Amino acid sequence: MNFAGAPIHVAIVKLAGFTVILPLMMSVTLQAAALDEAALEFRTFPEGPVYAHELNHGLHISDIFLHNLAIINKSAASLDVHRVLFSVMSSETVLSNRIMERDEIEASADRLYRNGQYGVFERLPELFGHDQMFGAGEELSATPLLEPKSALLAIQNYFSFQGSADALRVSVDYALGADPSQMRTATFSIPIKRYKSDNVYRMPLKGRWFVLTGPDIADHHRNWQNTEFAYDFSRTDNGGSQFSKQGYAPADYYAYGQPVFAVADGIVEKAIDQFPEAPLRMKNETVAEYQTRMSDRMNENFANNPDANYGNIVVIAHENGEFSSYTHLKRGSIRVKVGDRVKAGARLGDVGQSGNSLKPHLHFDVTLASGRSVPVEFTNAHSLDGETLSRLLKTGEFISAE
Template identity: 30%
Template sequence: MRRFVSLLLVVLLAAACAVPAAAEEDKLASGRRFTELFFGGAVDELWEVFDKPLRDVFGTVDGLRLFHTQIVSAFGAEPELVHDEITAMQGWLVYQALLKFGEAAPLLLIQWSYTEDGIIGGMFVSQVPREAPSEFLDYQTKTDLRLPFDGEWYVYWGGRTIFENHHAADQGQRFALDFLVLVEGSSHAGDGSANENYHAFGLPILAPGPGVVIAAVDGVPDNIPGVMNPDQPLGNYVVIDHQNGEYSFLAHLKQGSVAVQVGARVEPGDLLGLCGNSGNSSEPHLHYHLQNAPGFPGGQGLPAQFQSYTADGVMVERGEPVRGQVVAP
């Protein structure tokens, strides 16, 4: 059953852009209807609006019916909506909903990708964990942090809920962030098959605050986009001891680009390396998190409150970036 629950039926490798607020409610209605049809067992009605590539994944309507039966048997047929949202992704509307089936039961994420006229080209269903407990929910960052880059970057994962941030399930990365760069709604040019196609690849990554470099790894090869390296999850990375019980981790840097050595003193804005695609990464991006210990794994994640940055063009004196925002120093 695990194979079906985590089956990605159509992969759309691009970052999403928010749908204008005025149109959002109408767009959400279609995703909510597809979800109701699925859990209500209206498999034939859904099959009628699946496009050919999606039908090919299931083979026949009976394949979709089997998938429905497995999901309902595992989770139930009466989900309660926790949160949903709609985004635009390279010509598709992408609806995501977080569902629960009781207070203690696992959460379920369902995603539909469909056109303006209601043709479904993608479906994704996955069990998701709940947020890890943390004693630092009210923590105030001691270090004066700046964003670790220049220019505008998109917050792909960020926030305190599992819906906003898949890192939130892990105690050490409870408040972690993933940043990438979008141009006209996409993280890459061309077909995205090479790292050089990605707008973030090779951009400077900067020290977010003052401190001493206590770890610097530079020899991990960059992945081919879509291929990950879970054996070396951080890839090439730098760890900064801010000398106040806070440690910054900056990961997935480009092989051969790390510009600092262990023992070096850094100041905010100093060059650490270049954005890459090393480690447990599917495309070039920057992973950042703050924690209370120097080792990984081993510490507990801390909220990272950055100073004096813009989020979607609005000045933020002190805040935590969240998924979907475009941020800049």
């Protein structure tokens, strides 16, 4: 009998003194499929597709971030997760694979469970979306052995690939109870899309600027769904320094106090102008000491008043359900109020150092109504040679805008 490579399940039955081997493949397979569908449920935050970002146009290399994936045991039995396989797919072709083996799953479950005990997920719904991913009674498991209603979380998974991908497939191998001979596989597929805005945006700044952070491989914005494609803009002198004098005062920085403009027509959705400039590194303070001080300050803000980390901010609602936001603005500089209609190019306020900012710069982002960050291009961004940059800007490049 040829089962074309499929696993063969047999039952050995004693029948009237003879031993008969019965093929049971069909019934076992159907049973497994029925169990798989119901046993593990997959949810993502944000919901919907992940957005591909082009890393290298010529080589067709792109990357994606899967920010939050929950794998929830919906069955009445305990299920033991042994392996998670992520595959970036182009129809049925695998472009790249990543495996989380048992020890990595164990370490991740332990770490995230303890983060949960500290209330990290509750306090930061815009980053982790737990209130949207988990229902009543569902909670994180501290180990890969999932009791009913308990879940594993996979956060900040990054993939790069060559070619055009259309799905990220997740395959989870798990055992029923603690019995590794009863292995099953559940799979889940997340669409991969390219997001292209229909809106036309101008640069929020004029003159020559330095892209301190763009939506590239390893920057601090891409880790989070609400800042994934954000930019940080700063200014330098011809020698590449961002400040004159010592850089101990905001006014030492070339970016500080520069005007910020609306990127398109819209209505002011948010305008907060109440936060002081964040401290800069002091004389006699090492960079490491300063970073620790600022990181403590950020955590304190997350616990008490998360808005204090954004600082002074303007958000404008545009067509097609998109919003532009301008963050870390200088206190006292904001010239618009909620409900104002603004035109593209209207002056909103000035670059500042409020919120969680290590040096004066503009943090700029376009998001959807859900708060999810999306890629944005600017019609009037040019290279210093005058070439129009009809693409996302890259970390470390100098640009100019009129």
